[in-house]
Amino acid sequence: MKVGIIGGTDGLGKTLIYFLKEDFDIVISGRDHIKGNEVASEFGVGYCESNIDLAKDSDVLIVAVPINYTDDVIREIADYMKEGSVMVDITSVKEEPSKTMMDSLPEGVDYVPTHPIFGPRTTELDNQIIVLTPIKKGKWYDRIYNYLKDKNMRIIETSAENHDYMMSIVQVLTHFSFISTASAIEKLKIDIGETEDYESPIYNLMIDMIARIVSQNPYLTYYIQTMNNNGLKIRNTFADAVVELRDVINNCDESRFVEIADKATKNMGNIKAALGRSDKAIGSLTREHKDLIRLKGHEVGLRDIYSSKIYVGILKDIEKNTAIIKNEEGLEIIEISNIEILTSQELYEWKVGNCKHYFKEIECYFCGDVCEDIIKKTIFNLDNIINVDVENDNNYLKIEIESLYEDTFIEVEQQLRGFGGILK
Numbered sequence: 001m002k003v004g005i006i007g008g009t010d011g012l013g014k015t016l017i018y019f020l021k022e023d024f025d026i027v028i029s030g031r032d033h034i035k036g037n038e039v040a041s042e043f044g045v046g047y048c049e050s051n052i053d054l055a056k057d058s059d060v061l062i063v064a065v066p067i068n069y070t071d072d073v074i075r076e077i078a079d080y081m082k083e084g085s086v087m088v089d090i091t092s093v094k095e096e097p098s099k100t101m102m103d104s105l106p107e108g109v110d111y112v113p114t115h116p117i118f119g120p121r122t123t124e125l126d127n128q129i130i131v132l133t134p135i136k137k138g139k140w141y142d143r144i145y146n147y148l149k150d151k152n153m154r155i156i157e158t159s160a161e162n163h164d165y166m167m168s169i170v171q172v173l174t175h176f177s178f179i180s181t182a183s184a185i186e187k188l189k190i191d192i193g194e195t196e197d198y199e200s201p202i203y204n205l206m207i208d209m210i211a212r213i214v215s216q217n218p219y220l221t222y223y224i225q226t227m228n229n230n231g232l233k234i235r236n237t238f239a240d241a242v243v244e245l246r247d248v249i250n251n252c253d254e255s256r257f258v259e260i261a262d263k264a265t266k267n268m269g270n271i272k273a274a275l276g277r278s279d280k281a282i283g284s285l286t287r288e289h290k291d292l293i294r295l296k297g298h299e300v301g302l303r304d305i306y307s308s309k310i311y312v313g314i315l316k317d318i319e320k321n322t323a324i325i326k327n328e329e330g331l332e333i334i335e336i337s338n339i340e341i342l343t344s345q346e347l348y349e350w351k352v353g354n355c356k357h358y359f360k361e362i363e364c365y366f367c368g369d370v371c372e373d374i375i376k377k378t379i380f381n382l383d384n385i386i387n388v389d390v391e392n393d394n395n396y397l398k399i400e401i402e403s404l405y406e407d408t409f410i411e412v413e414q415q416l417r418g419f420g421g422i423l424k
Helices: 011-020 033-043 051-057 067-080 095-104 139-150 160-187 201-214 218-227 231-250 254-266 271-294 344-354 372-380 407-418
Strands: 002-006 025-029 060-063 086-089 110-116 129-132 154-157 299-304 310-319 322-327 330-335 339-341 358-365 385-393 396-403
Touching (some): 002 011, 002 051, 011 033, 051 067, 067 086, 067 218, 086 139, 095 160, 160 218, 160 231, 201 271, 218 231, 231 254, 271 339, 299 344, 358 407, 372 385, 372 396, 372 407
Parallel strands (some): 002 025, 002 060, 060 086, 086 110
Antiparallel strands (some): 110 129, 299 310, 299 339, 310 322, 322 330, 358 396, 385 396
16 A cells, blocks of 8 residues: 655654554655655655655555645645545644545545644654544545554544644643743743752743743744634633733732632642642652662663663763763763663663673683582673583583673682682
8 A cells, every 4th residue: 555645754744654664655745855855765765756646646645744735735636636545634723624625635535634642753653642533434434543543542533623622722722821931931031041950840840841842843833823713712811811810919819819720720620630640750850860860980871762872881970951971982961851771681781782792711620519500590690791601521610701891700700719619
């Protein structure tokens, strides 16, 4: 089955290549043909310079362009889709694209409006949410639904109108309030770095979430605001709430403030669950920091959660939000927020695959009977041992050892003497 992705060179469209290329024959298109060919080469998929040609040749055509171009692209290619194929859009607003597909696509071509509720940084589909807003369910609907279900995705079926209203809260309101807060901080000329000495874990999480939103493509954020039909009402309601609260506090109206806060709290749903989730997030952050402090002066392995690059060396120090590692390349300074600590087994496996191996043969005699299996297991259980082979010739052992460090051989010899062995 051939799956075409219009807009497969950036953002979520590019991420979909990673998820789909093992199951389907993928061909992508994009505005920048040089970049498009580079992305296609990187993922081992095809590239087509024409959206129309891609539409003609695709069984499933995914429209993954920015929101403000979606309707135009649908109209551009609608008449060229082959009979029996299906169009899927992945925009975060559904009313307008759904209507455009319904009005533009010819008979014999299905369409399934979707909204994956995850971003380009997502690394797996398991347990991710996707919303389907079918106007009519053609022959492709069940096939797509079952494919998503087989990937263990959480599927929500609803109308385009209800989806857009829900997203006006989930996206429009939260983005608007977060960007407003970030803008206020900028207008106050606050250096966020200076607040670090005073920040609580809750403040830290809030600033991280605000930064996550404001760092997104501002054009995408703008069109999420302007192309959701509920946006105007949502933004005006938020602005009214801010002004009301400001006036209540400025007028020292304590009882009205408490009334507003109580009503808002009661409307927030399961507060206990919210406290539990936020406590887990805070606990995870503080626990990792404590683990790093405990490991100072010791060898550690740290994995970058985005690039998967692994840093191995002696953890020299923790300075605010950075870890300082000393290794053969010198000192490396790593952002703590972007790393996870390797387990002892993960660190060992990395060193086996990436570090120099040392070999030594030790000959040892025992006056009485000796069990070579016990000797072998004892040596193998020492740190940094990769492999051990033992030959026993009338209690005269020839032991071949492979290790990550030469110093380990001294430890092996000490163990053998402890068993009563006489080294040659």
